[in-house]
Amino acid sequence: MSPKPFPELSPENEVELTESLLQWCLGNGLVMYPPNFNNFSANNSPITLFPTPLPKSSFTTAQEIQKLYNELYINVVTKEKTWLVDILKELSKYDADFTGKLFEVYQQSLDKHGQLVQPLSLGLFRSDYMVHSDSNEIKQIEFNTVSVSFGGLSTKIGELHNYLNSSGAYDQAHSSKYYEDKEIPISNSIEELAHGLADADFHYNDKKQDSKTIVLFIVQPGERNCFDQRHIEYALLKNHGIKSHRLTLEDVGEKVVIKSDKLYIKSTLDEVSVVYYRSGYAPSDYDINPDKTWSARLLLEKSMAVKCPSVLTQLSGAKKIQQILTKKEIVSKLLPNSSTQDIEKILSTFVAIYPLDDSEEGKLAQKLAFEHPERFVLKPQREGGGNNIYKENIPGFLTSLDKSEWGAYILMEIINPPNYKNKIIRNGEIFHENIISELGIFGTILFNESTGDILTNKNAGWLLRSKFSTSNEGGVAAGFGCVDNIYLY
Numbered sequence: 350m351s352p353k354p355f356p357e358l359s360p361e362n363e364v365e366l367t368e369s370l371l372q373w374c375l376g377n378g379l380v381m382y383p384p385n386f387n388n389f390s391a392n393n394s395p396i397t398l399f400p401t402p403l404p405k406s407s408f409t410t411a412q413e414i415q416k417l418y419n420e421l422y423i424n425v426v427t428k429e430k431t432w433l434v435d436i437l438k439e440l441s442k443y444d445a446d447f448t449g450k451l452f453e454v455y456q457q458s459l460d461k462h463g464q465l466v467q468p469l470s471l472g473l474f475r476s477d478y479m480v481h482s483d484s485n486e487i488k489q490i491e492f493n494t495v496s497v498s499f500g501g502l503s504t505k506i507g508e509l510h511n512y513l514n515s516s517g518a519y520d521q522a523h524s525s526k527y528y529e530d531k532e533i534p535i536s537n538s539i540e541e542l543a544h545g546l547a548d549a550d551f552h553y554n555d556k557k558q559d560s561k562t563i564v565l566f567i568v569q570p571g572e573r574n575c576f577d578q579r580h581i582e583y584a585l586l587k588n589h590g591i592k593s594h595r596l597t598l599e600d601v602g603e604k605v606v607i608k609s610d611k612l613y614i615k616s617t618l619d620e621v622s623v624v625y626y627r628s629g630y631a632p633s634d635y636d637i638n639p640d641k642t643w644s645a646r647l648l649l650e651k652s653m654a655v656k657c658p659s660v661l662t663q664l665s666g667a668k669k670i671q672q673i674l675t676k677k678e679i680v681s682k683l684l685p686n687s688s689t690q691d692i693e694k695i696l697s698t699f700v701a702i703y704p705l706d707d708s709e710e711g712k713l714a715q716k717l718a719f720e721h722p723e724r725f726v727l728k729p730q731r732e733g734g735g736n737n738i739y740k741e742n743i744p745g746f747l748t749s750l751d752k753s754e755w756g757a758y759i760l761m762e763i764i765n766p767p768n769y770k771n772k773i774i775r776n777g778e779i780f781h782e783n784i785i786s787e788l789g790i791f792g793t794i795l796f797n798e799s800t801g802d803i804l805t806n807k808n809a810g811w812l813l814r815s816k817f818s819t820s821n822e823g824g825v826a827a828g829f830g831c832v833d834n835i836y837l838y
């Protein structure tokens with residue numbers, strides 16, 4: 350089946366629709382701060398006017414395998430810790446200043462018996478995919494284990510597109526809904542991500558209700574995407590009665606106290622049950638003041654609060670791990686209780702990813718990178734967008750490095766998703782352009798990092814992000830992309 354075309358509106362109808370859309374965004378918090386903001390005014394976040402088509406079968410598969418993916422990654426951390434640690438030691442050699450520092454924090458956070466002070470560990474994860482145009486199969490871009498964003502705004506854009514549809518704004522005659530309700534579902538990511546944090550709070554308190562402990566959001570200074578985070582905070586308070594507090598890594602040292610390993614906010618003496626990192630995933634989060642920020646990270650890791658994520662769980666999201674996980678025998682070993690069918694489903698989402706080290710496979714990949722760069726993207730061990738090298742730029746980039754540094758990168762096949770000519774509204778301008786979309790599926794998992802026991806494992810909604818098909822990267826906050834929602838066909 351092919352999707353029905355985007356709604357066609359007269360110029361007046363489009364003006365009307367745009368006004369409704371922009372006012373809905375401001376009225377409901379589908380917003381972001383502009384660069385150099387003061388706290389008084391926010392803008393509409395970059396979004397699409399219409400939901401973008403996504404095959405139902407792709408969506409179903411992506412949802413079905415999320416809990417398996419959650420389990421796969423936490424099993425790397427719990428069941429194959431020695432293996433993970435060996436890989437991280439190797440990566441630290443290439444990247445002493447960041448991966449190396451994070452790994453050091455992990456080692457220093459262990460007590461004198463080599464144990465974690467708090468074995469409970471929370472993952473709020475997001476597995477990202479693009480749909481392969483020929484087969485409609487989803488192919489994984491990456492698996493994110495730290496600071497996954499846009500779960501807040503994703504629910505909001507689902508609500509917005511539903512509002513526009515229900516109010517008749519997508520229909521030229523304003524007389525009917527252009528889409529059926531079930532064709533444009535709303536992501537429950539706000540509720541479910543908040544629920545994940547509440548699960549950790551509940552288990553921190555040995556399953557006692559109303560424990561009055563709070564969640565500490567670790568945020569970047571001057572965060573423009575804070576409303577995305579606030580929506581989760583509001584749901585946490587409204588649905589679970591759990592308060593939150595926000596601190597930057599730089600301020601942690603002065604604003605918290607530790608008593609018998611427990612973490613408290615100094616000013617209120619509120620006890621922190623969960624440290625939720627929405628910062629700390631990129632070198633720039635520490636570079637502001639390396640002494641303060643790195644000691645803050647260590648102090649938090651050593652505390653009794655549940656970390657979301659722990660430093661080791663964060664590191665399991667390295668692109669290098671994703672590359673190693675593309676091997677069937679490794680996936681099967683890490684998911685010993687899963688059916689062959691489930692393993693096949695996970696494997697079907699992989700494209701080829703190669704190491705660039707001096708193994709046989711690495712040497713073959715080095716050759717490919719120079720002979721067919723147009724088929725690949727080169728990725729370092731970094732998060733947060735803007736770090737990759739694409740296609741024709743790969744050979745020149747590799748040549749500019751010392752060959753001994755190549756092992757720090759992975760070479761991944763380019764996925765080519767279908768194009769759709771949707772409309773994007775950004776900075777007061779409407780762009781009518783070909784876009785491509787990336788589907789993210791959220792999942793939450795609460796587990797014991799020492800024993801490997803899983804306490805909760807859940808799906809937590811989705812995100813569709815779109816970008817001009819001509820741009821390589823899709824960062825919404827960085828200005829390359831926008832928040833979208835799905836139209837299931």
Ligand code: ADP
Nearest residue numbers: 490491731732733734761762763764821822823
């Ligand atoms: P980050 O952790 O920085 O977000 P990603 O692996 O998600 O790194 O890459 C950033 C962006 O690059 C993605 O959002 C996607 O738009 C593009 N990209 C990454 N890998 C591929 C790929 N294999 N095929 C096509 N585009 C890709």
Ligand code: MG
Nearest residue numbers: 491493732733
């Ligand atoms: Mg990432």
Ligand code: MG
Nearest residue numbers: 477491733734
């Ligand atoms: Mg990404």
